[in-house]
Amino acid sequence: MQPDFIFATYRVQDREANLMKRAESIAIGLTVGSWTELPQARKDEVARHCGVVQGVEVYAAGDDGLVWADIRIGYPLANFTETMAALLTTVFGKLSMDGVIRLVRLDLPETYISRFAGPKYGVDGIRERLGVPERPLLMSIFKSCIGQSLDDLRAHFREQAQGGADLIKDDEIFFTEEYATPEQRVIAYHTEAERAYEQTGQLAHYAVNLTGPVTELRQQAKRLCDAGAEALLFNVYAYGLDALREVAADPAVTAPIIAHPAMAGALYAATHHGIAASIVLGQLLRLCGADVAIYPSPYGSVTLQREDGDALLQALREARGHLRISLPAPSAGIFPGLVPALVRDAGRDVIVNAGGGIHGHPGGATAGGQAFRAAIDSVMRGEPLAVAALTSEPLRQALVKWGEGQ
Amino acid sequence: MQPDFIFATYRVQDREANLMKRAESIAIGLTVGSWTELPQARKDEVARHCGVVQGVEVYAAGDDGLVWADIRIGYPLANFTETMAALLTTVFGKLSMDGVIRLVRLDLPETYISRFAGPKYGVDGIRERLGVPERPLLMSIFKSCIGQSLDDLRAHFREQAQGGADLIKDDEIFFTEEYATPEQRVIAYHTEAERAYEQTGQLAHYAVNLTGPVTELRQQAKRLCDAGAEALLFNVYAYGLDALREVAADPAVTAPIIAHPAMAGALYAATHHGIAASIVLGQLLRLCGADVAIYPSPYGSVTLQREDGDALLQALREARGHLRISLPAPSAGIFPGLVPALVRDAGRDVIVNAGGGIHGHPGGATAGGQAFRAAIDSVMRGEPLAVAALTSEPLRQALVKWGEGQ
Numbered sequence: 001m002q003p004d005f006i007f008a009t010y011r012v013q014d015r016e017a018n019l020m021k022r023a024e025s026i027a028i029g030l031t032v033g034s035w036t037e038l039p040q041a042r043k044d045e046v047a048r049h050c051g052v053v054q055g056v057e058v059y060a061a062g063d064d065g066l067v068w069a070d071i072r073i074g075y076p077l078a079n080f081t082e083t084m085a086a087l088l089t090t091v092f093g094k095l096s097m098d099g100v101i102r103l104v105r106l107d108l109p110e111t112y113i114s115r116f117a118g119p120k121y122g123v124d125g126i127r128e129r130l131g132v133p134e135r136p137l138l139m140s141i142f143k144s145c146i147g148q149s150l151d152d153l154r155a156h157f158r159e160q161a162q163g164g165a166d167l168i169k170d171d172e173i174f175f176t177e178e179y180a181t182p183e184q185r186v187i188a189y190h191t192e193a194e195r196a197y198e199q200t201g202q203l204a205h206y207a208v209n210l211t212g213p214v215t216e217l218r219q220q221a222k223r224l225c226d227a228g229a230e231a232l233l234f235n236v237y238a239y240g241l242d243a244l245r246e247v248a249a250d251p252a253v254t255a256p257i258i259a260h261p262a263m264a265g266a267l268y269a270a271t272h273h274g275i276a277a278s279i280v281l282g283q284l285l286r287l288c289g290a291d292v293a294i295y296p297s298p299y300g301s302v303t304l305q306r307e308d309g310d311a312l313l314q315a316l317r318e319a320r321g322h323l324r325i326s327l328p329a330p331s332a333g334i335f336p337g338l339v340p341a342l343v344r345d346a347g348r349d350v351i352v353n354a355g356g357g358i359h360g361h362p363g364g365a366t367a368g369g370q371a372f373r374a375a376i377d378s379v380m381r382g383e384p385l386a387v388a389a390l391t392s393e394p395l396r397q398a399l400v401k402w403g404e405g406q
Numbered sequence: 407m408q409p410d411f412i413f414a415t416y417r418v419q420d421r422e423a424n425l426m427k428r429a430e431s432i433a434i435g436l437t438v439g440s441w442t443e444l445p446q447a448r449k450d451e452v453a454r455h456c457g458v459v460q461g462v463e464v465y466a467a468g469d470d471g472l473v474w475a476d477i478r479i480g481y482p483l484a485n486f487t488e489t490m491a492a493l494l495t496t497v498f499g500k501l502s503m504d505g506v507i508r509l510v511r512l513d514l515p516e517t518y519i520s521r522f523a524g525p526k527y528g529v530d531g532i533r534e535r536l537g538v539p540e541r542p543l544l545m546s547i548f549k550s551c552i553g554q555s556l557d558d559l560r561a562h563f564r565e566q567a568q569g570g571a572d573l574i575k576d577d578e579i580f581f582t583e584e585y586a587t588p589e590q591r592v593i594a595y596h597t598e599a600e601r602a603y604e605q606t607g608q609l610a611h612y613a614v615n616l617t618g619p620v621t622e623l624r625q626q627a628k629r630l631c632d633a634g635a636e637a638l639l640f641n642v643y644a645y646g647l648d649a650l651r652e653v654a655a656d657p658a659v660t661a662p663i664i665a666h667p668a669m670a671g672a673l674y675a676a677t678h679h680g681i682a683a684s685i686v687l688g689q690l691l692r693l694c695g696a697d698v699a700i701y702p703s704p705y706g707s708v709t710l711q712r713e714d715g716d717a718l719l720q721a722l723r724e725a726r727g728h729l730r731i732s733l734p735a736p737s738a739g740i741f742p743g744l745v746p747a748l749v750r751d752a753g754r755d756v757i758v759n760a761g762g763g764i765h766g767h768p769g770g771a772t773a774g775g776q777a778f779r780a781a782i783d784s785v786m787r788g789e790p791l792a793v794a795a796l797t798s799e800p801l802r803q804a805l806v807k808w809g810e811g812q
Contacts, residue, residue, distance in 0.1 A: 030579055033550030046553035079552055079582060083619065085644040086581035093578060093644065093668030097675060098708050144439030146485055147455035172499060173436055175492035176485060213489065214648040215624050238491040238499065240646025242620040262499030269503060270676030302503050 005074030006112060007054060008091040009105035012069055013062040013272065020056055023071045027051035030090055031079060051075050070104070082115045084241035084288060092275060103275045106283060113321040117249040119291045121256040122324025123349045126291055129230070129256070130166050130205060135380050136339070136348055138372050139207075139258075139329060140165035140365070141355035145174035150188060153180065156365075157189045161196035161204040163358065163369015167351070169207035169233050172260040182208050183227040190228055205230035207258050214243050221253045229255045234290075237263035237280070241288050248289025258329070259290035268308075277308040282315030286326045292351060293326050299341065299406060300333015313346060329353040336398040337385060338405030339375040352376065362397050371398035411480030412518060413460060414497040415511035418475055419468040419678065426462055429477045433457035436496055437485060457481050476510070488521045490647035490694060498681060509681045512689060519727040523655040525697045527662040528730025529755045532697055535636070535662070536572050536611060541786050542745070542754055544778050545613075545664075545735060546571035546771070547761035551580035556594060559586065562771075563595045567602035567610040569764065569775015573757070575613035575639050578666040588614050589633040596634055611636035613664050620649050627659045635661045640696075643669035643686070647694050654695025664735070665696035674714075683714040688721030692732045698757060699732050705747065705812060706739015719752060735759040742804040743791060744811030745781040758782065768803050777804035 014022060028035045031051035038046070054072040062068045073091075080086045092103045119125075127133055140160040145153065160168045168189070180188070189206040197203045210232045212220045217239070221232060236244045236259045248257050261281055268277040281295040293316055296302045298309050309330070316326040328346055335357035342350055352372060361368030371394035378388030378395075385404060389396040420428060434441045437457035444452070458480040466474040479497075486492045498509045525531075533539055546566040551559065566574045574595070586594070595612040603609045616638045618626040623645070627638060642650045642665045654663050667687055674683040687701040699722055702708045704715050715736070722732040734756055736748065741763035748756055758778060767774030777800035784794030784801075791810060795802040 032553050033548075033577065045555075046550075049553035078584070079579070081581045081583075081617065083581065083617065085617065085620070085641055086579075088644040089581070089641045089666075089668040090579045092672060093641065093666075094708070096669055096671030097667065097702055098671070101671075103672075142439075144452075147438050147452035149451075171439065173485070173492075173496045175487045175489065175495070177487075178484070211487065211489065211491065213652050214491070214646055215621050215652045218621050235491055235495045235499065238495040238646075239648060240620055240644075242645060246619050246621045260495075260499075261503065262495040263502050265502030265504070265507075266498060266509075266673050266680045270679040273676040274672045274680065296503055302500070302505070 004077040004109045004111045005052065006077065006080065006087070006091065006109065007072055007074050007107040008103060009070050009072045010095065011102045011104045011272070012071055013066045013100040014069065015065070016058055016067045016069070019058070019069050019071065020053070023053040023056050023073065026071065026095065027053050027073050030094070031075060048078055049076050077109065077112055080112070084245060084284065088241070096274075100272050102272055103279065105276065106279055108287070110321045113287065113323060116245070116287050116323070117289055118286060118323035119256075119289050119326050120248060120324075121291045123327045125324065126256050126327055131203070132166060134348060136343060136376050137166045137327070137351045138164065138369065138376060139167040139169055139351050139353040140358050140369055141169055141353065142171050142174075143355060143359040143365075145171040146176060148179065150180035150184060153185060154188050154192055157206070158192045158196060159365040160358065160369060161193050162199060163366040164200045164202050164373040165204050165369050166202060167205050167207055167231060167258070169231075169258060170209040172209060172233060172235055172262050174209050175211045182211070182224055186224060186227045186229045207231035207233040209233045210247070214239050217243050217247050218250050218253065221247045221250065221255075225252065225254045231255050231258055233258050233260055235260050235262045236285060236288075236290070237261070237267065241284055244285070244290060245288035256291035257289060258292040258294065259285045260294050261296070276311070277304050278311035278315050282312035286316055286320070286323060290326050292329050294329040294331050294353060296332050297330035297334060297342075298345065299338050302332040325349070327351055335402035335405070336371040336375040336395055337403050339372065340379050340385065341405040343379050357402065360401075361394065362401060363394055367394040367397065370394040410483040410515045410517045411458065412483065412486065412493070412497065412515065413478055413480050413513040414509060415476050415478045416501065417508045417510045417678070418477055419472050419506040420475065421471070422464055422473045422475070425464070425475050425477065426459070429459040429462050429479065432477065432501065433459050433479050436500070437481060455482050455484055483515065483518055486518070490651060490690065494647070502680075506678050508676075508678055509685065511682065512685055514693070516727045519693065519729060522651070522693050522729070523695055524692060524729035525662075525695050525732050526654060527697045529733045531730065532662050532733055537609070538572060540754060542749060542782050543572045543733070543757045544570065544775065544782065545573040545575055545757050545759040546764050546775055547575055547759065548577050548580075549761060549765040549771075551577040552582060554585065556586035556590060559591060560594045560598055563612070564598045564602060565771040566764065566775060567599050568605060569772040570606045570608050570779040571610050571775050572608060573611050573613055573637060573664070575637075575664060576615040578615060578639060578641055578668050580615050581617045588617070588630055592630060592633045592635045613637035613639040615639045616653070620645050623649050623653050624656050624659065627653045627656065627661075631658065631660045637661050637664055639664050639666055641666050641668045642691060642694075642696070643667070643673065647690055650691070650696060651694035662697035663695060664698040665691045665700060667701050682717070683710050684717035684721045688718035692722055692726070692729060696732050698735050700735040700737050700759060702738050703736035703740060703748075704751065705744050708738040731755070733757055741808035741811070742777040742781040742801055743808050745778065746785050746791065747811040749785050763808070766807075767800065768807060769800055773800040773803065776800040
């Protein structure tokens with residue numbers, strides 16, 4: 001039987017003479033443990049679990065007589081359960097500690113992907129829930145959460161909802177429940193959203209931070225959905241990918257999931273260690289069911305390399321079995337003048353996610369949201385922002401303060 | 407009220423003129439969100455949640471007119487729940503993505519540590535369970551797990567148990583249950599261990615890999631303990647630190663937990679990004695309840711910097727509130743000739759953890775274990791290995807094959 005494989009590509013620095021031996025030792029050591037010394041009968045039995053070296057490619061000279069090379073290993077599907085723990089431990093468990101090595105690519109076969117539910121809503125489902133079929137979506141980030149009374153938080157939500165935000169998300173560092181439980185916030189904000197709807201025609205959905213013990217997250221997510229939560233914010237890499245996968249796959253969790261990239265930089269930000277950003281914040285988030293992936297935009301101070309951002313966007317969107325498409329939310333440093341660049345670079349199926357670009361508006365957070373919505377509408381009409389600013393005072397002020405984007 | 411703080415130290419590369427502003431923006435941005443523009447009454451209310459800059463220290467020139475500096479921020483305890491997700495998201499969530507930045511130190515106050523159960527057994531409890539009061543412990547690693555029938559696995563266990571191993575651990579990549587469930591292995595191996603006990607006088611404890619969905623891990627750990635599991639192996643960073651914390655804190659989980667470092671290299675291995683190894687594999691593992699911490703030894707090809715290894719060992723052992731001491735298991739590249747170096751560097755409260763150094767023995771795995779036990783006894787008597795090799799043929803063969811250590 002020819003097994004299906006998960007192929008992992010590692011970028012390493014090593015002696016050229018050592019590469020093939022190293023590749024073989026990975027293929028055997030991280031699967032069946034031993035091979036050459038096995039009797040033939042045992043080889044036949046374990047062959048379907050044995051890794052293979054698919055390629056070793058030297059592409060540049062390194063330091064001290066070393067070379068840079070890509071090693072590509074195939075791991076039989078039969079070795080994996082449906083957990084991300086099995087995937088990560090196998091393809092980058094021990095190896096993550098083995099010198100200068102970075103996991104740069106993962107090729108997952110359809111037979112593997114078919115085991116995962118993926119995003120429950122994806123771009124189409126989220127658009128349908130929000131009643132926004134075509135334009136880029138606007139997500140507003142609470143400026144302050146910790147230490148605020150429920151009344152203050154409610155007022156803060158109201159300001160944002162009145163600006164026309166489609167989604168309003170908690171600060172990801174909001175874990176304490178000293179002044180209000182997440183359920184209380186869900187209920188209170190929904191009332192505010194309905195009031196704002198009468199003015200804006202847009203019902204803002206609140207993305208509540210999913211917190212608590214990891215082994216109780218499914219129950220907590222269900223409780224929040226039962227309380228009316230319309231979206232969940234989740235710190236995937238602070239909790240672990242399996243937590244996302246299990247919460248997202250639970251049919252009783254009826255809200256879409258917005259994946260926050262907290263901690264992800266510890267995995268992807270180095271050049272020669274860790275895991276490529278497109279895997280961390282694109283491929284695996286989508287596989288595990290993130291409807292929205294927040295990641296560093298190319299515009300602010302916190303950025304990805306352009307090619308990493310492009311690969312990430314592709315991972316969220318390319319045809320992969322039955323997986324729905326995750327919505328990208330390139331974030332950090334987003335102000336209204338950047339909306340044309342965002343749509344140019346990421347298309348209309350994008351979330352414009354802003355905090356400082358809303359709360360720092362000279363007219364306050366409501367005007368900040370209105371400026372973004374005016375910019376979005378202007379891009380949809382194909383007209384320059386400057387033209388839209390003639391009839392939108394909030395947008396005019398935003399362009400004066402922050403200028404136009406790249 | 408003067409709040410207690412968690413202090414985090416970040417090593418960054420930045421413009422010197424930018425450092426204080428950056429530090430202040432971290433202290434505010436990752437706590438209360440805004441400060442200077444607040445009215446005095448609000449400041450009084452939120453002060454107990456507001457971060458503080460404890461220090462900014464430039465210590466070297468960097469590239470392109472930048473400097474290397476340590477920024478030290480205090481985060482009020484009031485902002486944290488008992489989850490590691492709250493800790494990680496706050497102190498290294500967004501920041502992990504913010505340019506050249508590494509979390510190099512975490513100072514946790516006793517009031518925070520007191521919220522955690524820590525290791526249930528620690529060094530004393532594990533010694534008591536194993537009936538080994540003083541000498542270094544020997545842990546043997548299965549060479550092959552995947553693709554083996556239960557009969558083959560059982561024979562493999564028997565060989566190792568007969569060599570006198572105190573602990574025998576699963577391969578960490580063993581997730582499939584195709585040929586035997588973990589419960590079946592626990593039961594089968596226990597029978598083998600009891601048989602070997604009659605020969606060796608040492609009852610080998612089996613460390614079974616704790617696998618399955620993360621939200622069901624506590625139940626799975628309890629099931630394994632009910633089936634008789636004497637130790638649990640756990641891939642902490644493939645599942646997430648909170649999974650360790652919650653499993654370890656559950657009173658019904660009666661087995662000690664051996665933390666495997668799989669995936670940890672993706673967090674610590676880079677020089678200027680990610681998180682220091684002593685935090686990842688020392689401080690947080692102990693806080694979350696690892697009785698044993700496996701990490702790269704200084705002797706093999708997979709290593710830590712010497713100072714990182716020393717800091718890690720200190721984090722496992724230093725007096726920290728009520729926390730029991732975790733047992734270090736410096737691993738990779740361990741052979742019998744290294745036992746004196748291991749004890750010299752890490753003391754007697756150490757686990758000698760070997761795979762290749764046991765299975766690669768010319769006389770097989772049983773002789774491999776015997777060679778290690780002879781080396782351990784020799785070190786306890788304070789005599790050179792060469793002397794012990796006069797009366798231990800397995801040790802003599804091991805010294806011929808691998809030599810003596812560093």
